[in-house]
Amino acid sequence: MSLKIEKPVVSSEWLFNHLEDKNLIVLDATLPKVTALKKEVIQEKYQIKNAVFFDIKKVFSDVNAPFPNTVLSAKEFEHKAQNLGIYKDSCIVVYDDLGIYSSPRVWWLFQLMGFTNIAVLDGGFPDWVSKEYAIEKPKEKQRDKGDFTANFKPEKLKYTNDVLEAINNKNQLIADARSKGRFYATAPEPREDVKGGHIPNSVSLPFNDILTGGKLKSEKELKLIFKKINSENKELIFSCGTGITASVLALGAEIAGYKNCAVYDGSWTEWGSTNNLPIEK
Structure with missing residues (x-):
């Protein structure tokens, strides 16, 4: 039976218990804060096991638009979500490295595209790490193309x-x-x-x-x-x-x-x- 999201946020415990579910996809939507100091030390990147990077800035925004983070057309979003291996019956959990900062943007983008089986990881990566759950260094992984379809909600x-x-x-x-x-x-x-x-x-x-x-x-x-x-x-x-x-x-x-x-x-x-x-x- 496909995993279904009942609330727009889930706990680290919930995600840990469902990490091996077949239709689950975990998205890392980390963005640096625009107000962050540029001299801050860049730490080595880790992610939740098997997470897929969701690039808000360079992939899931219109990079030719005059303003940052401009929403893509439904067709462009659909195509790029399919390339990430997202299906119509996927269950998505999205997180970021700052707790809750950029991950809700991805939750909202999918809502905008008519997809609701998605939740934000409450507390994000810091909470996951505090529970000592499995993490790994990011790795390139070839994913099958999904069949995600957008149903734009203007x-x-x-x-x-x-x-x-x-x-x-x-x-x-x-x-x-x-x-x-x-x-x-x-x-x-x-x-x-x-x-x-x-x-x-x-x-x-x-x-x-x-x-x-x-x-x-x-x-x-x-x-x-x-x-x-x-x-x-x-x-x-x-x-x-x-x-x-x-x-x-x-x-x-x-x-x-x-x-x-x-x-x-x-x-x-x-x-x-x-x-x-x-x-x-």
């Missing part, structure tokens, strides 16, 4: 014009996952050509506020956090720097029971570098 993706309209729409709420310093322009943007500040009428919800110790906060805590910003149950549009940590908020909102959610594709990098768009500080 309502989960917003563009600049959609966000511009949402500013004055009482039924929509824009939540920004960047730090409060970047939101209020008291801290610089990591990209020099991007202005500081935030989208008018948006609210600040730094992605770290829904995490604790590299894991997502409890369902009860998440419900309280999202109710505080969205007591009227509006459609949620998540933004951040380039769409990565906006996906962390999308994951948290899913666990908190919100279904009407989307991610702003260009996020603040597009908004803050485009002329004639309104900005608040």
Whole structure:
């Protein structure tokens, strides 16, 4: 019987118990933080046993687009997912080396493509290592081509014009996952050509506020956090720097029971570098 995901996050124990299941595929979606110091020591790379690297930046984003992490077309995503050996009946668990940072982006991309049998590893690689489960050095492995098919869900993706309209729409709420310093322009943007500040009428919800110790906060805590910003149950549009940590908020909102959610594709990098768009500080 094929393995099915019941919740959008799974524990290291759950993954360990299912690691040999036939239709399971483990994806390593590690990205360095854009705000990380460039002088940080690069440690030797390890991964969960039999994990497959999911390259968000160079493979699963439109590298010819003007802004980072731009979503691929459904056909391109489908083709590249097939090349990773992903099937219609695959069960995917995705993780990253930072606990929870870039892995929710992959979870959200598959949701966008109409695939829901996927979960994020809560606590990511650090939690896996803390349990002393099997790790290995990355290795090249030829994978059979999968038969994954995309069923694009356009309502989960917003563009600049959609966000511009949402500013004055009482039924929509824009939540920004960047730090409060970047939101209020008291801290610089990591990209020099991007202005500081935030989208008018948006609210600040730094992605770290829904995490604790590299894991997502409890369902009860998440419900309280999202109710505080969205007591009227509006459609949620998540933004951040380039769409990565906006996906962390999308994951948290899913666990908190919100279904009407989307991610702003260009996020603040597009908004803050485009002329004639309104900005608040």
